[in-house]
Amino acid sequence: MxxxxxxxxxxxxxxxxxxxxxxxxxxxxxxxxxxxNDKERTNVGEYCISEGWIKVPAGKALDRKGNPLMTKLKGQVEAFYR
Structure with a gap:
């Protein structure tokens, strides 16, 4: 292709x-x-490869504007096209 x-x-x-x-x-x-960390994630809201972190929603918690609260996880990050 x-x-x-x-x-x-x-x-x-x-x-x-x-x-x-x-x-x-x-x-x-x-x-x-x-x-x-060698596991494919489907709920990533933001990532940074050079700093080695992703942001994922923290459960069902929402901020005052209705957006999900995000938690930063550190580790090895790899982005790719499927």
């Missing part, structure tokens, strides 16, 4: 929140996967 040539390179830091400066809509047109 030639689809891999059309994909933009994955950044060092990426967020799913459109209000974040690390949000990139072009990347989310493709299916992105995150592997954290």
């Amino acid at each position: 030639n689809d891999t040539a059309q994909r933009p390179p994955l950044p060092d830091r990426l967020s799913i929140d459109p209000r974040s400066p690390y949000y990139n809509a072009d990347i989310f047109e493709h299916d992105v996967g995150i592997r954290f």
Whole structure:
């Protein structure tokens, strides 16, 4: 497939929140996967490869604006296209 040539390179830091400066809509047109400590995670809200962390929702807790509270987990992070 030639689809891999059309994909933009994955950044060092990426967020799913459109209000974040690390949000990139072009990347989310493709299916992105995150592997954290050699285990694939599906609930990642933001990641940083160089600093080695991901942010995931902290249960069902919400902040006062209705957004999920995020917890930062540190470890080995790898981003890839599925």
